[in-house]
Amino acid sequence: MSIWRSLENIDRRWIYLLLAVVMVVPLIKPLGLPIDVVPETRTVFETMDRLPPGSAVMVSFDFDPSAIPELLPMGRAAIIHAFKKNYRLVLFGNWTQGPMLAQDLAEPIAKKMGKEYGKDWVNLGYKPGGSVTIRRMVDDLWDGAANVDIKGNSLASLPIMSKIRKLTDIAVVFSCTVGGSGMQFWLEYLGQPNGVPITGGAVSVMVPGYMPYVNSGQFKGILMGLRGAAEYEMLVGAPDKAVAGMDAQSASHLLVIVLIILGNVGYWVQRRAKAAQP
Amino acid sequence: MDSHTAQVWIAALSTLAVFSFLYRENPVYRWAEHTFVAMAVAHGVVMTWDNWIKPTITKDILKDGKYYLLTAVVVGLFFYARYFKGGAWLTRCAIAMTVGYWGGYMLGYSPAVLVGQLTGSFYKLSLAPSGINNTITFLTLVCTLTYFLFTIRQEKNPVVAIPANIGRWAMMVAFGTAFGNTIMARMSLFLGRLQFLLGDWLHAIK
Numbered sequence: 001m002s003i004w005r006s007l008e009n010i011d012r013r014w015i016y017l018l019l020a021v022v023m024v025v026p027l028i029k030p031l032g033l034p035i036d037v038v039p040e041t042r043t044v045f046e047t048m049d050r051l052p053p054g055s056a057v058m059v060s061f062d063f064d065p066s067a068i069p070e071l072l073p074m075g076r077a078a079i080i081h082a083f084k085k086n087y088r089l090v091l092f093g094n095w096t097q098g099p100m101l102a103q104d105l106a107e108p109i110a111k112k113m114g115k116e117y118g119k120d121w122v123n124l125g126y127k128p129g130g131s132v133t134i135r136r137m138v139d140d141l142w143d144g145a146a147n148v149d150i151k152g153n154s155l156a157s158l159p160i161m162s163k164i165r166k167l168t169d170i171a172v173v174f175s176c177t178v179g180g181s182g183m184q185f186w187l188e189y190l191g192q193p194n195g196v197p198i199t200g201g202a203v204s205v206m207v208p209g210y211m212p213y214v215n216s217g218q219f220k221g222i223l224m225g226l227r228g229a230a231e232y233e234m235l236v237g238a239p240d241k242a243v244a245g246m247d248a249q250s251a252s253h254l255l256v257i258v259l260i261i262l263g264n265v266g267y268w269v270q271r272r273a274k275a276a277q278p
Numbered sequence: 279m280d281s282h283t284a285q286v287w288i289a290a291l292s293t294l295a296v297f298s299f300l301y302r303e304n305p306v307y308r309w310a311e312h313t314f315v316a317m318a319v320a321h322g323v324v325m326t327w328d329n330w331i332k333p334t335i336t337k338d339i340l341k342d343g344k345y346y347l348l349t350a351v352v353v354g355l356f357f358y359a360r361y362f363k364g365g366a367w368l369t370r371c372a373i374a375m376t377v378g379y380w381g382g383y384m385l386g387y388s389p390a391v392l393v394g395q396l397t398g399s400f401y402k403l404s405l406a407p408s409g410i411n412n413t414i415t416f417l418t419l420v421c422t423l424t425y426f427l428f429t430i431r432q433e434k435n436p437v438v439a440i441p442a443n444i445g446r447w448a449m450m451v452a453f454g455t456a457f458g459n460t461i462m463a464r465m466s467l468f469l470g471r472l473q474f475l476l477g478d479w480l481h482a483i484k
Contacts, residue, residue: 013300013301016300019468020472023465023468023469023472024472024476027469027472027473027476027483028476028482028483064318066467067467068470069466069467069469069470069471069473070463070466070467070470096318096321096322096325096326097318097321097325100325125325125328125329126325126326126329127329127330128326128329128330129330131383131387132383135387146329146330146333146334146337146338147333147337147338148329148333150329152328152333187391188387188388188390188391189387192387192390192391192394193387193390203463203466204459204460204462204463204466205456205459205460205462205463206459207459208452208455208456208459209456212395212398213394213395215398215401215412215415216394216395216397216398216399216401217398217401218391218394218395218398224459225459225462225463225466226462226466226469227462241470241473244473244483244484245466245469245470245473248469248472249462249465249466249469252465252468252469253461253462253465256461256465
């Protein structure tokens with residue numbers, strides 16, 4: 001049996017094991033590969049960075065735990081960015097578990113950076129309804145949010161909300177997106193009709209579908225998966241898990257590329273061998 | 279063991295339970311899968327109740343007297359009428375209202391975004407370095423649309439066949455990009471779990 005035939009019949013579990021080894025090694029011993037910032041990430045950073053102090057910024061956690069590795073670092077960097085620039089931060093989520101993740105993330109950061117809940121930042125929590133809720137919040141944010149934050153506090157009792165009565169009072173919406181109810185919803189029901197800039201990031205698998213919106217300027221840049229998160233972490237000056245994971249990510253891509261080449265060469269060799277048989 | 283450590287251990291063991299599927303299908307994986315689905319549903323119900331239904335009942339309806347909101351509850355209950363003999367027509371009424379509402383709603387908001395896409399397709403076309411990408415995008419768009427021009431037989435008309443062929447290649451490139459991004463996403467998810475297992479659980483990395 002030729003080596004190509006052996007490779008064709010290899011147990012897939014060996015590939016899983018190889019992948020795990022290839023990713024674990026750079027995590028334990030980082031290679032320090034350079035991280036370049038692409039224009040799409042820079043646009044996101046500049047959109048968030050150019051606002052005057054005191055502007056209201058919404059960071060929407062439109063995902064659940066399955067997308068944590070790619071989207072949580074983006075959300076973390078956006079929260080730090082907003083606090084650094086002294087913006088008023090509004091957290092939200094179109095997915096049930098997103099705002100809970102946001103709360104766990106924001107509380108220690110706010111404590112470390114001296115930001116007070118209710119005055120400097122607020123978490124509106126999950127509100128069902130998706131686009132319908134966004135549409136309602138454009139006219140009356142308080143009513144759209146059922147008048148309560150994630151802790152059940154009345155919005156009237158929170159000083160930060162006194163000047164945020166409609167979604168159009170928000171200067172920028174930064175959405176961390178997986179699935180449909182993220183950047184697309186924000187664009188359709190807030191950004192396009194009301195001119196509020198929509199920016200943020202998406203899981204890698206969604207990025208090709210969103211690029212036409214970036215090219216047309218409808219999305220103000222986009223963070224492309226983990227790589228985008230790492231670049232944004234670098235720009236904000238708060239490197240963390242995304243940056244730390246880029247070496248392992250690159251190593252895994254290299255392995256996949258090698259496997260794809262091997263698979264195709266093997267297929268080609270096998271086909272030639274079959275054709276040569278009498 | 280404090281509560282945080284207990285949480286980390288539960289999360290780590292659950293992760294390993296799910297990963298055990300990579301070896302083969304087994305009861306531990308099944309347990310983890312079913313538990314996750316159950317918890318996600320329960321969490322969604324609690325969040326919806328706490329963040330929306332409860333405050334709407336207590337404030338909007340009982341305190342502010344917006345009793346008209348109850349009409350939405352009635353229409354919502356129509357969906358369950360199909361479980362009663364002769365009640366299916368009520369469910370159809372509720373479905374008709376939903377379809378009608380969403381049809382109008384989508385037509386009201388989606389075209390503006392599509393117009394933005396349309397104008398974006400003709401954005402700063404030139405052969406200069408600043409606009410060459412826009413020009414390539416535009417030409418690719420035209421070629422790809424030509425591929426779907428089924429009313430003209432492509433093999434007999436080179437004016438259609440050549441751009442259609444370019445469009446076919448453009449789509450192949452797009453599918454390849456989508457596949458590459460899918461791989462990247464899946465690796466990122468695995469990476470996130472590895473960072474958790476090696477960092478938060480085993481403390482092997484910072």
